[in-house]
Amino acid sequence: MSHAIAHADDGVIVARGLRRVFKTRQGEVEAVAGVDLTIPRGGIFGFLGPNGAGKTTTLRMLSTLLPPTGGQATVAGADLLHQPALVRERIGYVGQAGGTDRQVSGRSELVFQGRVYGMSKQEARLRAQELLETVDLVEAADRQTGTYSGGQRRRLDIALGLVHRPQLLFLDEPTTGLDPQSRAHLWDEVRRLRETGVSVFLTTHYLDEADVLCDDLAIIDHGRIVATGTPEQLKRQVAGDVITLGVGAGVSQARALLSGQTFVREIGDDEEVEEGQIRLYVDRGEEAMPAILRMLDGAQVGLQTISMTRPSLDDVFLRQTGRSLRDQAA
Amino acid sequence: MRTLRDTWLVFGRYLGLFLRNPAWVAVGIIQPLLYLILFAPLLKSLAAMPGFPPGGAYNVFVPGLLVQLGLFGAASVGFSLISELRAGVVERMRVTPISRFALLMGRALRDIFTLLIQTLIIIGLSLPFGLSLHPLGLLVILALVALIGMLFASISYTLALWLKSEDAFAPLTFTATLPLLLLSGVLLPLTLAPAWLRGIADANPLNYAVLAGRAVFNDNLGDVNVIKGVAIMAVLAVLAVATATRSFSRAVS
Numbered sequence: 001m002s003h004a005i006a007h008a009d010d011g012v013i014v015a016r017g018l019r020r021v022f023k024t025r026q027g028e029v030e031a032v033a034g035v036d037l038t039i040p041r042g043g044i045f046g047f048l049g050p051n052g053a054g055k056t057t058t059l060r061m062l063s064t065l066l067p068p069t070g071g072q073a074t075v076a077g078a079d080l081l082h083q084p085a086l087v088r089e090r091i092g093y094v095g096q097a098g099g100t101d102r103q104v105s106g107r108s109e110l111v112f113q114g115r116v117y118g119m120s121k122q123e124a125r126l127r128a129q130e131l132l133e134t135v136d137l138v139e140a141a142d143r144q145t146g147t148y149s150g151g152q153r154r155r156l157d158i159a160l161g162l163v164h165r166p167q168l169l170f171l172d173e174p175t176t177g178l179d180p181q182s183r184a185h186l187w188d189e190v191r192r193l194r195e196t197g198v199s200v201f202l203t204t205h206y207l208d209e210a211d212v213l214c215d216d217l218a219i220i221d222h223g224r225i226v227a228t229g230t231p232e233q234l235k236r237q238v239a240g241d242v243i244t245l246g247v248g249a250g251v252s253q254a255r256a257l258l259s260g261q262t263f264v265r266e267i268g269d270d271e272e273v274e275e276g277q278i279r280l281y282v283d284r285g286e287e288a289m290p291a292i293l294r295m296l297d298g299a300q301v302g303l304q305t306i307s308m309t310r311p312s313l314d315d316v317f318l319r320q321t322g323r324s325l326r327d328q329a330a
Numbered sequence: 331m332r333t334l335r336d337t338w339l340v341f342g343r344y345l346g347l348f349l350r351n352p353a354w355v356a357v358g359i360i361q362p363l364l365y366l367i368l369f370a371p372l373l374k375s376l377a378a379m380p381g382f383p384p385g386g387a388y389n390v391f392v393p394g395l396l397v398q399l400g401l402f403g404a405a406s407v408g409f410s411l412i413s414e415l416r417a418g419v420v421e422r423m424r425v426t427p428i429s430r431f432a433l434l435m436g437r438a439l440r441d442i443f444t445l446l447i448q449t450l451i452i453i454g455l456s457l458p459f460g461l462s463l464h465p466l467g468l469l470v471i472l473a474l475v476a477l478i479g480m481l482f483a484s485i486s487y488t489l490a491l492w493l494k495s496e497d498a499f500a501p502l503t504f505t506a507t508l509p510l511l512l513l514s515g516v517l518l519p520l521t522l523a524p525a526w527l528r529g530i531a532d533a534n535p536l537n538y539a540v541l542a543g544r545a546v547f548n549d550n551l552g553d554v555n556v557i558k559g560v561a562i563m564a565v566l567a568v569l570a571v572a573t574a575t576r577s578f579s580r581a582v583s
Contacts, residue, residue: 063425064425065421065424065425085427088425088426088427089427091425093421093422093425095418095421095422096418097416097417097418097421098417098418098422099417099418099419099421099422099423100417100418100419100422101347101414101417101419102417103347103350103351104347108346112339112343113426115339116336116339116423116426116427116428117426117427160422
């Protein structure tokens with residue numbers, strides 16, 4: 001089966017049937033088993049999955065570090081298999097380990113990186129200073145990176161990935177091991193990239209990160225994409241919203257009224273809730289609530305309490321992979 | 331052009347790292363001194379023994395010492411690459427358009443640079459003790475040491491990229507370099523060895539480097555051993571560089 005490669009303008013990444021097989025002593029392991037992705041330009045794309053699901057392998061293939069066993073892709077408008085050099089010029093990559101030498105100062109690393117991308121000494125120095133200001137590292141610039149805090153080192157890593165003004169930046173688990181404050185700081189940094197038009201592809205196993213930071217998500221498990229969409233879409237796919245009503249003695253009357261409504265996907269069993277309560281599963285809670293209020297009011301059912309909860313990405317993950325990501329976040 | 335420029339950049343980075351670390355500079359200078367001070371005096375009395383090659387103790391010993399320095403100095407360079415692999419430095423470089431050949435050559439040239447400085451120190455310090463060397467011979471010796479450095483640095487980097495762990499790299503390197511060293515007549519000339527040992531030593535390419543070095547120090551620049559030793563080292567160095575360059579462009583994990 002051959003896939004026609006999509007036109008480059010369709011997205012900053014268009015991958016079709018991307019595969020990677022590793023040979024181990026136990027035999028062949030298919031780490032990535034045919035991944036199709038179309039990632040729009042200019043957004044923050046999150047790649048979610050448990051450890052060993054194929055996240056990092058996919059990222060390494062898309063960033064030219066690992067040759068795919070099969071499939072094809074266009075990355076930043078260049079053909080991954082036939083123009084890897086062009087891909088490298090257009091992407092930035094920040095690995096899990098970072099990639100700075102402990103004995104080199106942040107400024108020297110940035111200047112060196114600029115020179116690697118063909119800048120003159122003068123250009124590289126100017127660009128280094130500009131980036132140091134952007135990521136708020138001016139004070140630490142001339143210290144060895146070994147003295148940096150985790151958050152400082154991460155910001156330097158990102159600056160290194162941006163030296164040549166790439167169209168697309170890959171971030172492999174950018175906030176793993178950071179304290180909450182540094183994480184928040186880094187999220188701001190990533191959002192700022194989006195504002196400057198850089199597309200971001202990041203892997204994470206933090207659901208809150210995927211939820212608040214990413215415009216689009218894909219969930220990968222056992223080397224396959226099991227779900228894609230915006231965080232909102234994914235959450236809706238799974239459960240919709242949950243509305244809990246406290247109606248006291250009016251339970252059976254309310255049940256009868258609500259069971260015929262199209263916006264109600266499902267009415268929960270009595271065992272799920274306390275006595276005098278009803279649980280409703282609806283597609284759009286914010287639209288269902290006023291309708292419920294009007295209906296119960298019109299039928300003179302006394303409504304004592306009403307509450308709505310939204311499904312979390314963890315619910316999505318649980319549904320798609322049969323596992324809770326929260327249990328394995330290490 | 332790009333390759334040359336990249337090589338220069340990588341060379342500059344690692345030379346800077348080396349010079350920034352005074353401990354390494356000190357070790358680089360003290361090591362050859364220790365050989366000269368603690369080992370060379372033993373040879374004075376040995377030189378009188380039957381079977382000892384002609385040319386005086388220092389002219390026999392120093393060429394071997396230089397080959398040994400090249401072997402040990404270059405074979406251990408992989409250690410630094412392993413820690414760089416772990417820190418993600420190699421990956422960071424590999425995702426840029428930098429030439430893969432430059433990633434190897436810049437490092438190897440830095441290693442050769444320190445070897446040549448050490449060589450000059452050893453030769454300079456041995457001159458008062460009776461070492462003699464023709465200026466043209468000095469150039470040949472420097473070329474020979476550079477080729478040995480290139481050969482073993484490339485092998486060392488290839489192994490480091492392959493093994494990725496000091497725990498595997500250290501024993502393999504030490505086990506592999508020891509027979510190479512013993513069978514090269516570096517410490518004592520193989521003219522003293524029994525026939526069977528000499529037979530095995532004939533298969534050791536390093537042996538020819540030592541023979542070439544001794545011929546140069548004996549003022550026999552026209553000796554066939556000189557061209558033979560240099561040629562063997564050059565061919566092997568080219569093969570090792572090609573292999574190591576491929577390792578740098580291949581996947582690292």
